[in-house]
Structures are given as structure tokens and as C-alpha cells.
Amino acid sequence: MQIKYKVAGDSALLIEFENKIAPEINNEVRKMYLAIKNKEICGVEELIPAYCSILLLYKPIEITKSKLVEKLNTLKNNLEKFNIEKPDVIEIPTVYGGEYGPDLDYVAEYNNLSKNEVIEIHAQRKYLVYMLGFTPGFVYVGGMSEKIATPRLDKPREKINKGSVGIAGSQTGIYPIDSPGGWRLIGRTPLNLFNPFREPPFLVKAGDYIKFKKISEDKFEKIKKEKAKIGRVKNA
Numbered sequence: 001m002q003i004k005y006k007v008a009g010d011s012a013l014l015i016e017f018e019n020k021i022a023p024e025i026n027n028e029v030r031k032m033y034l035a036i037k038n039k040e041i042c043g044v045e046e047l048i049p050a051y052c053s054i055l056l057l058y059k060p061i062e063i064t065k066s067k068l069v070e071k072l073n074t075l076k077n078n079l080e081k082f083n084i085e086k087p088d089v090i091e092i093p094t095v096y097g098g099e100y101g102p103d104l105d106y107v108a109e110y111n112n113l114s115k116n117e118v119i120e121i122h123a124q125r126k127y128l129v130y131m132l133g134f135t136p137g138f139v140y141v142g143g144m145s146e147k148i149a150t151p152r153l154d155k156p157r158e159k160i161n162k163g164s165v166g167i168a169g170s171q172t173g174i175y176p177i178d179s180p181g182g183w184r185l186i187g188r189t190p191l192n193l194f195n196p197f198r199e200p201p202f203l204v205k206a207g208d209y210i211k212f213k214k215i216s217e218d219k220f221e222k223i224k225k226e227k228a229k230i231g232r233v234k235n236a
Helices: 023-039 065-076 104-110 115-123 217-226
Strands: 004-007 012-016 044-049 053-058 089-096 126-132 139-142 157-160 164-168 171-174 179-181 184-188 209-214
Touching: 004 065, 012 065, 023 044, 023 053, 023 065, 023 126, 089 115, 089 217, 104 115, 104 184, 115 184, 115 209, 139 171
Parallel strands: 089 209
Antiparallel strands: 004 012, 012 053, 044 053, 089 184, 126 139, 126 209, 157 179, 164 171, 164 184
């Protein structure tokens, strides 16, 4: 797989793979990301993985761009020898509809489905987490069925409650904090995806899978009150 290096300022480099959202490409992104982290290249400060690229921040005073690219090419040429751990699966308990998911009715009507059919379709798959962004811990995932794809709101809401599960086009995601947003809300989880006082602060990381599980309002309130912590399930 070809990799392109693009200058992104005087101290950043964009490592770009094939411009396509696909699990096999994201797998190469993860391999490269972990290979760079494990190598601990002098001067590299931060790595930000995305769907099909990695933004690398570095200190030009410690390593030149040409030397950095040389080291990256060495890693790239040996990625087939680099094994990554199997992903974790994070179960996301979710209340669908009602005050928790005010747009569920619209999503069902738009796609000529019942509300229960939308819920069943949404909760039946495992979704690959490609990246985190927009707000701290917001998960961008792939693999949602086109059967429930629905356009964004024409006018975004000024405030969306944290934990809200939404749909925008053919994507689904979770709002980790209270924030504005234009996704169609179909449910809400009581889990905290982002907690700055927790280590690590993010419940989910890129490369994980998430699986939505329908729960009752009573169960939602119980988990919320208990501030339950969800564990990771190995070997997705």
C-alpha cells in the first residue's frame, strides 16, 4: 500500500494512505500508528490517527523532515512483520426513543420502517471505531446499515445531552459531552465516554469495536446512579 507524506505546517506531517474509508486501510493506519509509537522516534511529539491518515507532530529542532520520512519509510516497509492486538469490543447500553432519542420516529418514517426495526438494525452490528474527534471522545465509526441512513438536521441543536446516540447520513456516533450538534438522535447511553479525571480519559479508542445494546429507562437510571464502569471484552 502506497503512503504519501504531506507537509502540514512547519512542525507537522500528514501520513496519508489510500483516500478511502475501509477496515483494511484503517488496519494499516493502526499498524503504522503503533509502529511509530513503539519506535519512539526522537523528536516525534504526538500522533493523531484518522480514517486513512495519521497527523504526526514533531520538533524540527530535533529531527529534520527528510530524516523523519526516512525513518517512517523504514517502518512502512516492515509493517507486514508488525502484529497488532485483536480489538476490544465495548458494549454500549442504550435507551432508544422517547426523550432519550427524539428523532427515532423521524428516522423510522424516513426509511419506511417501524421504530423497532430501526432499533434492531442499529443494534445488531459491531461498529469499527475509526477515530475520535469533533469533541473529546466522539466516536466516528463505520459499518452502519444503509437501511437506516438519514440526513442531518437542517438546523443543528444548540445543546445535545452527553451520551446521545445519533445518525447522520450513513454514520452513527455518540456525543461524549454536552455540545451542539446536527445528528438525528435515536437514543442515549448512561456511560461516560470521556472523563478527564479517569485514566485513560477515553472509554473507547480507535481500533475498538462498539456494540449497542437496548436497555430500559429503569436500567439507564440504575447504571447512571451507580456510575457503572464497563469492561473491555478481548478478541472481537
